[in-house]
Amino acid sequence: MNQSRRSAVLWLTRQGFQLYINGQKALLSFNFSPESVKYFDVVEEEKFLNQLELFMTQNSLNFLDTYFIIASEALLEKEFVSGRDDLVNQFIEVVPYEMVFSKKKVMQKSVLVSCFNAVFYQLINTVWVKHGCQIKLVLPYSYVGQTKFDIQSAILILKKADSLKNESMVSAQENEAGELLVVDSQPKNQEKSTLPIILPVFLILILILAFMIFNSLKTPALRQPLTSPTPTTIIIPTPTNFPSSNVSPSISEPPNSSKSAFPLIEPTL
Numbered sequence: 321m322n323q324s325r326r327s328a329v330l331w332l333t334r335q336g337f338q339l340y341i342n343g344q345k346a347l348l349s350f351n352f353s354p355e356s357v358k359y360f361d362v363v364e365e366e367k368f369l370n371q372l373e374l375f376m377t378q379n380s381l382n383f384l385d386t387y388f389i390i391a392s393e394a395l396l397e398k399e400f401v402s403g404r405d406d407l408v409n410q411f412i413e414v415v416p417y418e419m420v421f422s423k424k425k426v427m428q429k430s431v432l433v434s435c436f437n438a439v440f441y442q443l444i445n446t447v448w449v450k451h452g453c454q455i456k457l458v459l460p461y462s463y464v465g466q467t468k469f470d471i472q473s474a475i476l477i478l479k480k481a482d483s484l485k486n487e488s489m490v491s492a493q494e495n496e497a498g499e500l501l502v503v504d505s506q507p508k509n510q511e512k513s514t515l516p517i518i519l520p521v522f523l524i525l526i527l528i529l530a531f532m533i534f535n536s537l538k539t540p541a542l543r544q545p546l547t548s549p550t551p552t553t554i555i556i557p558t559p560t561n562f563p564s565s566n567v568s569p570s571i572s573e574p575p576n577s578s579k580s581a582f583p584l585i586e587p588t589l
Contacts, residue, residue, distance in 0.1 A: 327342040330455075332389070337444075387457055423489050
């Protein structure tokens with residue numbers, strides 16, 4: 321059974337997105353949950369996908385040919401003097417997202433570089449495909465000439481959207497099975513700094529260490545009871561070579577000590 325397809329414009333901001341479907345008189349709004357999105361980065365992909373799936377089901381959204389436009393507040397942008405490709409590449413490299421789409425708009429004397437957290441596109445596109453939708457192009461707001469989004473500006477975007485497909489950050493095609501194939505126009509799996517991941521881990525380790533130190537200071541060390549020293553018995557060995565105590569020592573006179581060399585003369589009365 322063929323389903324009629326409808327054109328739509330998705331306007332992404334830091335708080336969520338608004339969706340205009342051609343012919344409708346009101347915009348649909350999807351707000352990011354603080355549990356799934358923080359600092360314009362998806363921290364809980366499963367929750368994000370479930371919320372988006374619920375949004376699509378509740379509004380019966382299927383078979384939408386969608387033009388994905390990124391508002392100024394959802395971009396990291398900087399203008400460079402023409403010819404400074406080294407500075408442009410350095411700027412793209414330091415963008416703190418795991419996946420990045422970038423677009424360079426060449427002007428008369430300068431280049432406007434726009435960078436976008438591609439994870440939002442990736443996750444939104446995942447749910448879109450499940451509902452038979454296609455994202456026809458992805459562009460910064462500056463390419464469509466609109467700085468705000470309402471029904472009138474959405475209609476103007478639809479009128480010029482087909483002429484801007486070649487400018488898209490990504491190009492979309494269908495394979496034989498009707499599944500959406502995405503070919504990135506800019507490299508997105510760039511190596512980013514791991515500092516945002518390392519810092520929380522480092523802080524947690526510091527807190528654990530501080531808790532252990534505090535706990536050790538709070539709990540007094542167990543003192544061992546003082547014990548009197550054990551007396552030591554000194555054993556004096558008994559000599560075995562000494563003569564027996566019942567033997568009287570004898571004094572030997574030196575030879576001829578009792579006899580004088582001269583005879584004793586007694587006096588005569």
